Amino acid sequence: MYNPDIETMNRTELGKLQLSRLQQTVKRVYENVPFYKGKFDELGITPNDIQTLEDIKKLPFTKKKDLRDQYPYGLFAVPMDEVNRLHGSSGTSGKPTVVGYTKNDLKNWAAIVARAIVTAGGKKGDIFHNAYGYGLFTGGLGLHCGAEELGAAVVPISGGNTERQITVIDDFKPRGICGTPSYILNIVEHMEKLGMDPRKTSLEYGIFGAEPWTEEMRATLENKLDIKAIDIYGLSEVMGPGVAIECNEAQDGLHIAEDHFFIEVLDPETLEPVEDGQDGELVFTSLTKEALPIIRYRTGDIASITREKCKCGRTHTRMSRLKGRTDDMLIIRGVNVFPSEIERVLLQIEGLIPNYQIHLIKKGSLDSVELHVEIENNLYQEIGKDMMHPIVQKLKRDIQHQMKSACLVTMDTIINKPDSLPRSDGKAKRVIDKRNPVVTV
Ligand code: DLL
Numbered sequence: 001m002y003n004p005d006i007e008t009m010n011r012t013e014l015g016k017l018q019l020s021r022l023q024q025t026v027k028r029v030y031e032n033v034p035f036y037k038g039k040f041d042e043l044g045i046t047p048n049d050i051q052t053l054e055d056i057k058k059l060p061f062t063k064k065k066d067l068r069d070q071y072p073y074g075l076f077a078v079p080m081d082e083v084n085r086l087h088g089s090s091g092t093s094g095k096p097t098v099v100g101y102t103k104n105d106l107k108n109w110a111a112i113v114a115r116a117i118v119t120a121g122g123k124k125g126d127i128f129h130n131a132y133g134y135g136l137f138t139g140g141l142g143l144h145c146g147a148e149e150l151g152a153a154v155v156p157i158s159g160g161n162t163e164r165q166i167t168v169i170d171d172f173k174p175r176g177i178c179g180t181p182s183y184i185l186n187i188v189e190h191m192e193k194l195g196m197d198p199r200k201t202s203l204e205y206g207i208f209g210a211e212p213w214t215e216e217m218r219a220t221l222e223n224k225l226d227i228k229a230i231d232i233y234g235l236s237e238v239m240g241p242g243v244a245i246e247c248n249e250a251q252d253g254l255h256i257a258e259d260h261f262f263i264e265v266l267d268p269e270t271l272e273p274v275e276d277g278q279d280g281e282l283v284f285t286s287l288t289k290e291a292l293p294i295i296r297y298r299t300g301d302i303a304s305i306t307r308e309k310c311k312c313g314r315t316h317t318r319m320s321r322l323k324g325r326t327d328d329m330l331i332i333r334g335v336n337v338f339p340s341e342i343e344r345v346l347l348q349i350e351g352l353i354p355n356y357q358i359h360l361i362k363k364g365s366l367d368s369v370e371l372h373v374e375i376e377n378n379l380y381q382e383i384g385k386d387m388m389h390p391i392v393q394k395l396k397r398d399i400q401h402q403m404k405s406a407c408l409v410t411m412d413t414i415i416n417k418p419d420s421l422p423r424s425d426g427k428a429k430r431v432i433d434k435r436n437p438v439v440t441v
Helices: 011-032 035-042 054-059 065-068 103-120 137-148 161-173 181-195 213-223 341-344 377-382 390-407
Strands: 084-090 096-102 127-129 153-155 174-181 205-211 226-235 241-245 254-256 259-265 282-288 297-303 330-332 334-337 354-365 366-377 412-416 431-433
Touching: 011 035, 011 054, 011 241, 054 181, 054 259, 065 096, 096 103, 103 137, 103 174, 103 205, 103 226, 103 241, 127 137, 127 161, 127 259, 137 153, 137 241, 161 181, 174 181, 174 377, 181 213, 205 213, 213 226, 213 341, 213 354, 226 254, 254 330, 330 366, 334 341, 341 354, 341 366, 341 390, 390 412
Parallel strands: 127 153, 127 174, 174 205, 205 226, 354 431, 366 412
Antiparallel strands: 084 096, 226 241, 241 254, 259 282, 282 297, 330 334, 354 366
16 A cells, blocks of 8 residues: 555544644635635625535535636636646536635645555556656646656657557556546557457456446456456546546445535435435545645436555545436436446447447437447458448347337447557547537638
């Protein structure tokens, strides 16, 4: 363990640490961020009202819209000459959001990520291949600084240029790799195309996240690369990668860095807490951040938590793999479908490449789904590249049948030749909404 005292701290002690840090954070925003001062005044509260961790319920929520409205620096709690780094997230609409870090924030973040890499199975002296994008996105630099802090040799290759990635993996012999699961799969596919066996690389563990992925995708990556695939979670508004990570020992839920982040899981409708084990929206409050402390940030991410001690010995609360987001649930003819459920089913079907797209279209006035998948290259060769072959027709019927029984909706399925769907070098775009085409004049 990287910080055994903290990682195995008994929960009463951890609660005390969290409370004193929460009180400091609340005071900091009240005194330095007019947005929060205004919200506190509206609710008739002051920092003195926070006497227990339960009192967090009295505090206002923060939403992505608040960051947009305060763009770029309105939520910062320090003068700009104390800000040492800016990152941003692109978001789906309008302006990006900007997040900032003081020197201390960067130190803490690096330490949190170093701890996360060790939790995943990394160690000082590892060669660590970082295929997350560098830039405004927090993935690249977040993992980079954590790996350096740990004392690993980071290969700052970033995303893209896949053939070069392969040469570098082959030559530099990294023990660890990180990137989005979809991009790592893209690298693996390339290796296979070049006639290499991805199981023969030097890699032993991978740290994957920043986009939704499933247990089935984990099994695919672990088998294809002969590694342990570890789920890492984070978001720029709260810090970046490292808010939570699975342990190598159990791979059973992601340990939240609770000395830095306070977690609540709430019903997204009523905003009341749900029981441990029940799915709800993750809401985080930062406990140590200086430049952009954030109070009760509604992530939109859906998961459950458990406070039971893990077999690895860590006491920090674990969150489940994300089930989806409050805003990515598709409503198809009245039925709720999460894209992750579609991935789960698809990856169990033989003869397909684990790359897909979900197109939302209008059929008359009804919303409908078109599922685009790709046939596996070996099968494609076997059927003489004849996409009208009965095997392809049967595959299509099987997919439609399995989707219908798992998701309760009929999905038109289009089986494409190998290599015809776009590949990502960062976060994959799985859902394409074609229902309201943008009219350009
Ligand atoms: O994606 C930070 C990150 C970088 C996490 C590298 C992990 C690794 P944002 O760009 O702000 O930050 O996007 C945050 O991505 O609210 C989730 O919806 C999604 N996300 C992040 N990690 C996971 C994960 C980074 N492990 C948003 N599983 C979050 C599923 C994830 N979704």
